[in-house]
Amino acid sequence: DIQMTQSPPSLSASVGDRVIITCRASQRIGTYLNWYQQTPGKAPKVLISVASRLQNGVPSRFSGSGSGTDFTLTINSLQPGDFATYYCQQSHSFPPTFGQGTKVEIK
Amino acid sequence: QVQLVESGGGVVQPGRSLRLSCEVSGFIFSNHAIHWVRQAPGKGLQWVAVISDDGSQKFYGDSVRGRFTISRDNSKNMVYLQMNSLRDDDAAMYYCAKGPYRKATMTGDWFGPWGQGTLVTVSS
Numbered sequence: 140d141i142q143m144t145q146s147p148p149s150l151s152a153s154v155g156d157r158v159i160i161t162c163r164a165s166q167r168i169g170t171y172l173n174w175y176q177q178t179p180g181k182a183p184k185v186l187i188s189v190a191s192r193l194q195n196g197v198p199s200r201f202s203g204s205g206s207g208t209d210f211t212l213t214i215n216s217l218q219p220g221d222f223a224t225y226y227c228q229q230s231h232s233f234p235p236t237f238g239q240g241t242k243v244e245i246k
Numbered sequence: 247q248v249q250l251v252e253s254g255g256g257v258v259q260p261g262r263s264l265r266l267s268c269e270v271s272g273f274i275f276s277n278h279a280i281h282w283v284r285q286a287p288g289k290g291l292q293w294v295a296v297i298s299d300d301g302s303q304k305f306y307g308d309s310v311r312g313r314f315t316i317s318r319d320n321s322k323n324m325v326y327l328q329m330n331s332l333r334d335d336d337a338a339m340y341y342c343a344k345g346p347y348r349k350a351t352m353t354g355d356w357f358g359p360w361g362q363g364t365l366v367t368v369s370s
Contacts, residue, residue, distance in 0.1 A: 171353060171354055173356040173357075175291075175357075175358075181362075182341055182360035182361060182362055182363055183283075183291065183341070183357075183358075183360055184358065184359070184360070185356050185357060185358030185359075188346075188356040189354065189356075194358065226290065226291055228291070228356070228357075230352065230353060230354055230355045230356060231353060232352075232353075233305065233352045234293055234305075234307050234308070234352075235293045235352065235355065236293070237290055237291040237292070237293070238290070239290050240290050240291075
């Protein structure tokens with residue numbers, strides 16, 4: 140299975156900050172990388188598919204980039220509703236696998 | 247709007263069975279694959295299974311293959327997950343999620359929207 144490693148595991152940030160989360164795959168996956176947001180007690184929500192395609196309704200302050208093995212999720216001007224756990228997921232090879240998550244907390 | 251609603255979770259003894267259901271509305275159900283993904287308490291996400299639009303393709307994760315069976319009834323907009331021989335490590339919140347394509351292509355797939363989840367507790 141392809142291993143997905145996110146960093147950092149957690150971070151503290153303030154409203155208005157720019158946040159960057161990285162995701163590394165154990166082998167090359169092209170751009171088959173998705174990002175999800177999960178707020179406490181809620182189901183995950185897909186934010187970005189195929190590395191950089193913003194899903195309908197997702198604010199433009201979220202962006203994704205990368206290819207091969209290294210990917211980033213950037214949140215510009217962090218908003219109160221953005222404090223959540225973020226997961227990357229590869230869809231290059233079976234089975235689909237997730238990173239361990241990055242928890243974004245309020246500083 | 248698109249809605250997925252899971253049900254059927256509960257407390258079950260190790261070795262016993264449980265059937266989860268996922269009722270779907272707001273889109274053409276028979277045009278989409280449906281996935282199950284689980285999350286153990288305080289842990290990350292683990293993909294469990296997928297079924298294609300017509301039920302002809304079914305794939306499972308290694309940890310559940312041979313014990314879990316996914317199925318669907320397109321006349322009822324329902325997907326099911328039959329879980330047999332449950333183990334302690336099957337305890338989790340189970341989510342169903344819409345796939346973007348008809349077939350269980352896996353490559354280029356993503357999951358969303360998701361239901362609110364149904365909790366499975368395995369305890370003697």
